[in-house]
Amino acid sequence: MSEQQTEDRKTAAPPAPPTPPAPPEFKYTWGQHNETMEALSLGQMARRVPSALRQTARLALAVNRTAFHVLVAAQILGGICTAAALTAISRAMVPLLTGDGIEERISAAAWPLVVAAAMTALGTLASLTSGSAARRLNPGMATLADLAMVDAHMDVELAAYDAPDFTERSEAAETGSARSAMLLQDALGFTGGLIDMAAVASVLAVVHPVLLPLLLLSVVPRGLGSVHAARLDYRLHNQTIASRNIKHMMRWHLTTPKLADELRGNSMRPYAHHWYAAVCERIDSRMVGSAPRYLTVHLIAATASGVFVVATYGALAGLVVGGYMAIAAAGTAIVAMRTSTAALSQLVVYGAAMFQHALYLGDYTAFVAEAAEKSGPRGPQVMEAAPEKIRLEEATYTYPGKDTPSLGPVSLTLSRGEVIAVVGENGAGKSTLIRLLTSLTAPTSGVVSWDGVPTSDADQRSAWRHVGLVTQSYGYWPFSARENITLGQPGPRGEEAVWDALDAVGMREAVQGFPDGLDTLLARSIWGGHEPSGGQWQRLACGRAFHRRPGLLVMDEPTSAMDPRGEHMVFSGLRDMKDDRITVIVTHRMENCRLADRIIVLDAGRITEQGGYEELVRLDGSFAELVRLSQDR
Template sequence: MSRTGPTRSKRPGRRVTELVRRSTRLVWSCSPRLFVAMVGLQILAAAALGLQVLVVAQVLERILDLPDAGVTTALVWSVVALAVLMALGSVVGVAQGSVRRLLGELVARSMNERVQDVATTVPLRNFESPEFFETLQRVRQSAATRPFQVTQGLFTVIGTLVSSIGVGAALVALYPWLLPLLAVGAVPVLLTSRRESALEFRFTVAQTTNQRERMYVNFVQTNRDEAKEIRAFQVSTWLRDRYRTLYDTYLEALRKHLLRRLRLSTLGQVLSGVVLAGTLLVLVVLIANGEVGIADAGAAIVGIRVLQGQFQGLVGGVQQVHESGLYLDDLQSFLRHHARQEATAPDRRDSAPPFAGARIQDVSFRYPGATTDALTDVSIAVGPGEVVAVVGENGSGKTTAAKVLAGLYDPDTGHAMWGDRPYGTLVDADLRSRIAVIFQDFVRYAFSASENIALDDAGADARRDELGRDDVRAAARAAGVDGALARLPHGYATRLSRMFDDSADLSGGQWQRLAIARAFYRDADLVILDEPSAALDPRAEHDLFSSLRRTLHGRSALFVSHRFATVRGADRIYVMSSGRVVESGTHEQLMAHRGLYAELFDLQAGAYFPDGWSSSTP
């Protein structure tokens, strides 16, 4: 997708019609009753405004008759009617605001959910692309307001047209030449407003990167996880200066952008004002020559003022439709693009067969924008009931290989196989339910302890008792965190975050164990643990791996680690370096081979034996 937004090759009339149709259908789908109420209120407000002009003419005429006729019943009723119409207009305006707000929130929810559906289902590779992030950021902001603004602009156009017809009919009855003059005055504003809308959209697209950076720097300075390092390294001044520099750059661009818009708006308003002034001068000349009566002149002036306001409203509504339509095009383009990705993906209708092993075979993978492969011809297999380890130094490709085996990344070349079936032929949801994955950078959800463990069906059982369900507790016991969770203020129902009241938090090691419990809870055939012991002490790490077979109850596991001593009991160990598998075998076989594994194992073990270490050391 283009960084500058969607292309717009359709003729303006057809495009506006399509925008209105799409947005109206969207708003209608969110709440037909509120949509009808919005239209009804808009028409009622417009009719009340038109009637006010006619009643003003009656009031003026009867006021001028006061010296002869006195205060008549007709005058009283005309004044009462004018007051009622004005009050009705105010009440309708308040009701419109309430309905508009509620309907806007419903539309925002609907569109945000659509964007969330895309963000949670697109291939994980997309999140490695800055272009995807920029587009996602832009449409995420547009989704909350722009679709409804198109329809709201349409409501404004409808209302102002109805009002203009009523007021215009009154003016035509008085002086037919007034209406064409006022209509001509709206043309310059209409033309310049379209140009303003295009400038606004281009400015937003151009500032997406700056806005993302500002949001990130602001987030870093206000987020709890970063707070300790900001203080420890005393970087608050640097971050604040960076934020200010980014904002200064944005403000300078904003000043130039607003100046361009101001010039266009001024040009349109001046030309429109010239036409209006000419119209009023002609009317003044007619009054001075006695060709127009005072009452008719007063009504005409009120009508001109009201109609001028309606024309401005009409132009504003058209501008709102056009400007918001540009963002809506961008949003719809984003949704359609990823819908096409799903539609063109291989047909994945088969359920995953019983587990007979999983493997990646001759797999190569490159991250978007990278110049070298993260994986090159990598083959790793996990058989039924096996505990397989992948080891290597940082940056060797271990985590990337685990993500491909988990089905989170599609390989560029090679195959990921579930038994004898390629992953691409299986239903995604079914395949994912058969694999449990815990990564080193697992998410600490600000939910209850029970919900953090039972992510698969966290919402299925809203009534969780204080001690937690048996299946959740069993997973916590297997990971060695049951005692810590049971001692929380509300047991397993305790919210794990300092961001909310009546909550608590865990230590780094306890969170690590809870994440492992998350994997154990899922009744998956294959469990992938990527550096699951990074926050554990050596004894806890040894205990975890030693009990892994018992905890898994015959299920298979892939254990990713950079600590070689931990995985020596694995059925098979793959050694990775620079995105390749360079060795594989059991611990004894690899030590006897005296390759990279033996070198790194001796190097790590040497830290515990300052006087020297060899593989024969007891």
């Protein structure tokens, strides 16, 4: 190779990397309202709207009864003012258009015009008052609906989460909860249009009975256009919901500091950007592609409505020319028609919005009601004391939609003062066993009892007061260091107990070094917050369980993120407090099992071995194999 060729190769730009494939198309398949929206008619819309209005009223009354009554009164007053103003204008039209002299006309029309102006001003004040009341109600209504959703998820039995359709029904209900933020404004627009329409109709009916049906015909095309646009909106919503969900989820992954190291260290930026941009483009293309359909719908509706408006004004002219209507009445009719056109359009547009609200609010109310049914105590028995013994008698648990049990049948007795280690491969049933022991779930068949009281017949919340639980997915709660230990349950020994729990997990010095000690907010994402390391977070999770001083302490992989010193501190703490409680440790570290008085080996939901560490090693079964595998790593 010549020197020039070598130089050319050095200076040539590197070849562009191949374009990665686009992410797969995501589909949202549930969409239980698809058929309803596809068959939407004005009649269906009218029948659904009252339920949305009732729901709006219930929420508003729960937030602020006074503000709700002010809003309703202001809206009614606004309608009365509209009717009174039109009536006054009608009276002013007669002398203005048929009087003899200018002065006489103005004099005769003065008081009616003053009344019309006063009614218009009062109506404006009523509108401002209703708007102010709505602004006081709207945030509270949104919060009330949101709190109901949060409480429904926190209170519902864990078994509900296992149902295959729980997540989809929850997402549909979340949409209904989110709609509550728009509910009052749309209801205000709808009822305002309805009241104004009733007021104008009463005036038009007096002027001439033929004008009202003609005017109604002029708004029907726009109504049908709004209904069709609502169908398009819902179809577009369903076409993009899966992509929008994955977009929001991916955005969190790309912007959270928790994954920033992995994103950079693995050179993920080019592909992550391509992936995110492709999903965004997919959503945008759907939105842009729908624009011609919306334009067509609204053009047709506006054209048809215009034809009917021209016909209405033609009929008005014909009535005047034919001598069937006085010129003064025609002037009143023109003013009333302009007011009623706006009211009818408002009525139809907000009616379509209220129809959609009714659909989603139905999801919301059904979900909250169903969650409430699954949130009460399982039985009347209250677990006053921590358990001395926990027994499982042929207990099984089968997840909804599954044919075979995830656990069981299992028969087992745990006694106070024991340290029990539970081991097994992934999917062996360890997490399910924890749920049954702690009364987080009741067995599908068989019995789990605390001191002879079946957990399926007792108030599970009273049992949880005696439980300390450290799960694999422990929470990084954005609380202060103190509250991360106490969880809002300080206990009789106050701050001393907090420091004792921190000592038990070797975190005293670390917390003392935090910017504000126990009062340090543990959330770097919040201004002034501090972020502990992964191992420190796990120590805090263990510390909060120790602080509870529970009768049943269950720890699932409690030291997986800790260094040897932290692990030693935690297990030393377990040994020191074992006599006052039943202690269960789930672990993949076989060496930790030496602490246990008894080891339970699970395989495919069954207990295959149990005994002491040395005993099971000599048995040379599956536990001995797990020990050898852990030593070979």
